Amino acid sequence: MTQLQSVSSPSIHSEDRAHEADHPTSPVEKFGIEQPLKLDCGIDLAPFQIAYQTYGELNANRSNAILICHALTLDQHVANVHPLTGKAGWWEIMVGPGRPLDTDKYFIICSNVIGGCMGSTGPASTNPATGKAWGLDFPIITIPDMVRAQAMLLDRLGIQTLLCVIGGSMGGMQVLQWTAAYPERVFSALPVACSTRHSAQNIAFHELGRQAVMADPDWHHGRYFERSTHPHRGLAVARMAGHITYLSDAALHRKFGRRMQDRELPTFSFDADFQVESYLRYQGSSFVERFDANSYLYLTRAMDYFDIAADHDGVLAEAFRGIKTRFCVVSFTSDWLFPTSESRALVHALNASSARVSFAEIETDRGHDAFLLDVPEFFDISRAFLESAGNARGLDGTGG
Amino acid sequence: MALQEQALPLGGIAPDRTGKYRTDHLLVAEMIAAGSKVLDVGCGDGELLQLLESRGIDGRGIELSREGVNRCVARGLAVVQGDADTDLVNYPDDAFDYVILSQTLQATRQPKPVLENLLRIGRRAIVSFPNFGFWKMRLQLLVGGHMPRTENLPATWYDTPNIHFCTIKDFVQLCDEINVKMERAVALDLYGRPVPLNLPWWVWNMFGEQGVFLLSRGGKGK
Numbered sequence: 001m002t003q004l005q006s007v008s009s010p011s012i013h014s015e016d017r018a019h020e021a022d023h024p025t026s027p028v029e030k031f032g033i034e035q036p037l038k039l040d041c042g043i044d045l046a047p048f049q050i051a052y053q054t055y056g057e058l059n060a061n062r063s064n065a066i067l068i069c070h071a072l073t074l075d076q077h078v079a080n081v082h083p084l085t086g087k088a089g090w091w092e093i094m095v096g097p098g099r100p101l102d103t104d105k106y107f108i109i110c111s112n113v114i115g116g117c118m119g120s121t122g123p124a125s126t127n128p129a130t131g132k133a134w135g136l137d138f139p140i141i142t143i144p145d146m147v148r149a150q151a152m153l154l155d156r157l158g159i160q161t162l163l164c165v166i167g168g169s170m171g172g173m174q175v176l177q178w179t180a181a182y183p184e185r186v187f188s189a190l191p192v193a194c195s196t197r198h199s200a201q202n203i204a205f206h207e208l209g210r211q212a213v214m215a216d217p218d219w220h221h222g223r224y225f226e227r228s229t230h231p232h233r234g235l236a237v238a239r240m241a242g243h244i245t246y247l248s249d250a251a252l253h254r255k256f257g258r259r260m261q262d263r264e265l266p267t268f269s270f271d272a273d274f275q276v277e278s279y280l281r282y283q284g285s286s287f288v289e290r291f292d293a294n295s296y297l298y299l300t301r302a303m304d305y306f307d308i309a310a311d312h313d314g315v316l317a318e319a320f321r322g323i324k325t326r327f328c329v330v331s332f333t334s335d336w337l338f339p340t341s342e343s344r345a346l347v348h349a350l351n352a353s354s355a356r357v358s359f360a361e362i363e364t365d366r367g368h369d370a371f372l373l374d375v376p377e378f379f380d381i382s383r384a385f386l387e388s389a390g391n392a393r394g395l396d397g398t399g400g
Numbered sequence: 401m402a403l404q405e406q407a408l409p410l411g412g413i414a415p416d417r418t419g420k421y422r423t424d425h426l427l428v429a430e431m432i433a434a435g436s437k438v439l440d441v442g443c444g445d446g447e448l449l450q451l452l453e454s455r456g457i458d459g460r461g462i463e464l465s466r467e468g469v470n471r472c473v474a475r476g477l478a479v480v481q482g483d484a485d486t487d488l489v490n491y492p493d494d495a496f497d498y499v500i501l502s503q504t505l506q507a508t509r510q511p512k513p514v515l516e517n518l519l520r521i522g523r524r525a526i527v528s529f530p531n532f533g534f535w536k537m538r539l540q541l542l543v544g545g546h547m548p549r550t551e552n553l554p555a556t557w558y559d560t561p562n563i564h565f566c567t568i569k570d571f572v573q574l575c576d577e578i579n580v581k582m583e584r585a586v587a588l589d590l591y592g593r594p595v596p597l598n599l600p601w602w603v604w605n606m607f608g609e610q611g612v613f614l615l616s617r618g619g620k621g622k
Contacts, residue, residue, distance in 0.1 A: 328473060329480075347480050354437075356458075358473045358522045359480035361466055381473045388476025 016231050017085060017117065017292060018133070022053035022126050024112070024119025026076055029156050033307025037114065037149050043139040047128065047232075052111035055095060056103035058159070065159045066101060066386070067150065068110040069167030069174035071165050072299050073239075073291055075118040076110045079103075084290045093374055100383040106163065113174075114149045115141040115299050117292035123222070124292040128363070135294055136222035143170070143240070147177045161185050164389055166382070168371035169338065170191035170299070173306050176346070179327070180308050180319040187227045188326040188389035190382060192371045195342035196316055197307035198351070202337060203340035205245050206300040209238030211294050222294050235293045236284030248334040248367035252276060295303050295372045309349075314338045316349035326392070327357040328385040330378060332370040358385065359378055401585035420452050423592030424612060428500060428526050431584065431614050436497040437523065441484045441514075442504030449521055452475070459505035462487060485509045496522040499595075503528045503610070504560040507572075516578055519617050524583070528612040533567030533605040551590075552609065557578070568604055568611040579618035586612045 028051045031037065037045035053076040058065060068078055069180075076081075079089040079096055093102040102106055112120035115138070123138040130137075154162070163231040165178045165186050172194025178399070179189045195396050198206075213219055218232025224230055244252075256276040263273065312318035327350055331343035340361050350357040363369045371378065421429075425448045432438060434456040440449050443461030445468050452459040461479035463469045484501070485508050501514070506529050508514045518525040530553055531537075540548035540616035547557040555562065559582030566574070568587060575582055587595040587608025595608050606613070 044404075230578050326478070348487075351460075351480070352488065352492050355480045356460070356494060357480060358469075358478045359482075360473045361481055362470070363466060377470055381470060384474040384476055391476070 007163050011179040021117050026053050037123050038143040039145050039276040041134035041140050055108040065107045065162050066164045067162050069171035071169040071171045076112045078110045100379045113146040123294035133225045143173045143177050144301050164188045166190040168253040179325050183323045186325045190328045192330045193338050195338050198304050203304045210297050212237040231293045232288040235288045239287040240280045242283045245337045246369040250365035251367050317352040320353035323355050329359045331361045334364045334365045335368040337368040437536040438498045439496045439502045444468050446477045447473050449477045491521045498522050498524045500526045501527050506565050511564050525615045530610050531568045531608045532565040533607050534609050581616045581618045
């Protein structure tokens, strides 16, 4: 039966994850019952907390702040060692001294999204009413809710206007929501590999992932923490399916082809004969070590509900009417999860709103995940866009 | 309609002491008031846009080639990847003060709708194009018996992106046909110098290597 063991058992204990959810290894801002987060579903969430990281220094007139919005399964640990996995930050290639998001010039903020599991309030956090984890009692949250929480965090940090809001995938959705909800607080916006609405195909993939989690007998209708279990098999399958959508046919072929894993011949079993299988299993099992299954359900749902135009009578351009924010929209040729056509629709709407917009499609075979990888053309564009935004805001020199 | 009645050739161009910019770009920039909002269709690597921005003009661009777009964005310009033939329809009426089509008209599949769109999106349009009536072109076809190639248009007939060449005279006729008013017209010679104003139009059509036109919507019906 060993062949049917789909993923290895977690090496990080669920207690560590649960501890991180309530007591993060990063700064945290707590909001009491007098400052509720008003959720789209009609519920006032209070108390709640937001865990975040910062890099670089805020300048004297507070004009050099950049907010990074993270993607579905990422977190605030952009450019530091991850407290659970011990691995490097997920965007160290982009953020640091001399990098495109230069920490010598900019003050970089990234907060864990509401509904996440790395210290901002979410289903893995302790519900003060019961003393146990929220689980499915946690209210459904949306992308606008995430952004509302980030705005409250920035108020707390004393930052009125952001030089730039940048993010890929779900992070890009938050960027767009920022510009639609708080245009006056966003000087420039860099939405990457994203869309103004989640497509039917993307909702379908998310539903597949959620069903995989919920089909795991260890899920227990979301109350696995009471039984000291975690639906790691279901969540790993969800991650494997998701991971395929983040890559491309060409990237998978180049990376793995039909090569065998540590063997010459097929074993005539369901063992991971192919390298690509072994890779996916590894992706699945390493993911469940650091991520909460219920959080995955909530965050995928938030993406599914996202549709900026729907909030403006179906007319996307209305969402950006009269906006002063400078935009740079970036897509990747081989991204089939958020294809260039989605970015193009956004650009048309921004043009129709007379927004100042740049749009670059970057040629790469690395699929949706290209925004996380070493793609020099993307770095050059990001760097130049930020520099021109900084110049337009009078950021150069010591006064800025 | 007689050409002479329509066009008021432009005066001198401010000298470019640095030699940084092309004469036809400087000519275009002279036609635009500071503070205007401008769309440059087919903006290449953004040379003209950068000149306009340096003069306090709010410039945007559309460029077909991905490399061109990415170079523009890397220069901090607001440029989107797009196709003049298909994407201009997505822009609303009166979105810009000026829409520029610089050395691109001859590469569009449908010059007439493109021109009409320019003057729908912008209150004015500035169009420049290589003049196929230029004497060197005529000479190569007449004497050499082959499709002309010049310093500025070096591509062979089989790999050129330029599929709709026209002469200055042809362009003037098209403007007349779609009721476009020519406010200013300049012909530049092979060295980018304006052809003297006091010469007759056939000289322009013969000695102008390229034509630059400032256009607006015609007032009268057809």
